[in-house]
Amino acid sequence: MGRKSCARRWWHFGQYHFSKEVAAESVASAMSGPSFSLFSDSQSPLSRNPSSSHVENTTENVELEGGKGKNINAASVDETPYLSLPDTNSEPVIGDVPVTDKGKGKVVGDSELGGSRRESVPETETQPVDVDCTDDSQLKKRKIGVAPKKCWDFLVPIDLDYKPKVDWDTNCHVIHQLKANLSKRQLRLFKKTCFGYFLDLPPVIVQIRIMHHLLMREVHHEVKNEMRFVVNDSRLRFGLGEFALVTGLKCKGGTSIESIAENRLISKYFGTASVTFAQLADCFKKKKWETDDDALKIAVLYFVNNFLFSQLKTKSISRSYIDLVDSGDFNNYPWGIDVYKATIDSCSNKFQDKPSFYRLGGFPLALQTWLYECCPSLDGHFADHLGNNKLPRILKWAVVGQIPNE
Numbered sequence: 090m091g092r093k094s095c096a097r098r099w100w101h102f103g104q105y106h107f108s109k110e111v112a113a114e115s116v117a118s119a120m121s122g123p124s125f126s127l128f129s130d131s132q133s134p135l136s137r138n139p140s141s142s143h144v145e146n147t148t149e150n151v152e153l154e155g156g157k158g159k160n161i162n163a164a165s166v167d168e169t170p171y172l173s174l175p176d177t178n179s180e181p182v183i184g185d186v187p188v189t190d191k192g193k194g195k196v197v198g199d200s201e202l203g204g205s206r207r208e209s210v211p212e213t214e215t216q217p218v219d220v221d222c223t224d225d226s227q228l229k230k231r232k233i234g235v236a237p238k239k240c241w242d243f244l245v246p247i248d249l250d251y252k253p254k255v256d257w258d259t260n261c262h263v264i265h266q267l268k269a270n271l272s273k274r275q276l277r278l279f280k281k282t283c284f285g286y287f288l289d290l291p292p293v294i295v296q297i298r299i300m301h302h303l304l305m306r307e308v309h310h311e312v313k314n315e316m317r318f319v320v321n322d323s324r325l326r327f328g329l330g331e332f333a334l335v336t337g338l339k340c341k342g343g344t345s346i347e348s349i350a351e352n353r354l355i356s357k358y359f360g361t362a363s364v365t366f367a368q369l370a371d372c373f374k375k376k377k378w379e380t381d382d383d384a385l386k387i388a389v390l391y392f393v394n395n396f397l398f399s400q401l402k403t404k405s406i407s408r409s410y411i412d413l414v415d416s417g418d419f420n421n422y423p424w425g426i427d428v429y430k431a432t433i434d435s436c437s438n439k440f441q442d443k444p445s446f447y448r449l450g451g452f453p454l455a456l457q458t459w460l461y462e463c464c465p466s467l468d469g470h471f472a473d474h475l476g477n478n479k480l481p482r483i484l485k486w487a488v489v490g491q492i493p494n495e
Contacts, residue, residue: 238309241319245440247305254480255297257449258399263392268377271388278385283420284392286337291487292474295453299471303460304439314430316437316456320464327459329429335458337395337481338425346409347416354386354415364411366400386414397428399435399450420472428452458483 098373238244264287271279280288303318310317315328333340334478357379358372371377373391378384393410394400412442413419432451439447462482469476472488479485 156295210302240310241308241317241324243319244307244309244438245305245443248443251305251443252301253441253444254446255301255449256446257295257297257453258401259295259449259454260395260399260453261292261294261454263396264288264304266374267388267392270373271384275381275384278381279388281421282385282389283339283424285390286395286481286484287392287396289479289484291484293454293483293486293488295449296471296488296492296493297449299438299460299467300449300453300457303456304436307437314433318435325463327456329425331459332429332455333425333481335455335462335482336425336428336452337483338428339421339423340425340429342421342423342426343458344423344426346413346422348409349412349415349449352411352415354383354407358383358387363408364406365402366394366404367402367407369394369406370402387421389414393424397424397452398431399452428455432456455484457473457488460484461486 120275124143245357267288268276276288279285303320306318306320308317308319308324312328315326320324320329329340332338355362358377359368359495361368369387369390373387376384378387390406390411400406410419413422428451430451432453432455435448435450436453436456461467461474471492472486475485475487476483
């Protein structure tokens, strides 16, 4: 990788300690602290504070194709930002440091994020245009005299006292269940699949308070199928590139699936045209398979629907996915595209009507891990960076403490 990559030390080894009981207010404090760094802008400089310079820029072009069971490796990263991803842009603003000498700083009051905010207003083509980012239906509903939302405006005003009930369906114990239910030979077969590296996943949980405080800071923007946030004055982008770097899932290729007239797995183990997740879970937990090959296919379906897609027990499993797994072609399928879309659809724009309850679907752990990579101040408090060089980056974080709702 050369001297340049060697110089990019993400984290100093041994600098982590864990605290399980943390007040919920410290989440907001961490997101308003001085050590927040951009994960999503390849043109942004690293933090100038040596104590918070653990995070490098990571929106570089990544070969998302990947092979069977292969992770993204460091050799696949080059210096050209996002060539493989269309319709993306970057806004080179980080904290209160203007990226170019053409920009002029202005101070904007921001009581929600604690103090004033200094934004860079570059006189270049990368300057975000203040346009109305709402759709036609919102235009019709807008009251007369109310100014339209601008790009990088918060979707809703930040209210730290707003604490709705939140639920999620990600089975964070799925790796333990795979190791407990599959034989050694069946585990070796799973290890060779495109999901095999997840067997090395450290203990993880979905930290709801972390996710809630992040989602409250979502902003309007002009790019579809992405999420943008303003946290501690930094403009952050979560797109398909960030998702691929965090999860290692294949995110390039066609998503069409050839249907099978008669599915052998369905007829042999379920007997009904529509298979619910409860039926799949029962088959997996009771080890109803007859061959190692069938055990692998049942395990893959269980992992995909219970971990990557956070499937509700009452929901039906996609027939297309069952056909794909039964055919044996699932290793070449770009699962990342479907999982990313489900994650964005579930996590974006949650608070327009301030619901008293909401649910996170898709793969919220990807968004949560991305936040850890962005914010060094969370290390040792809400999650522990393991100090390893494993890829993808979700393998670098252990999360075992839930933050109290109080």
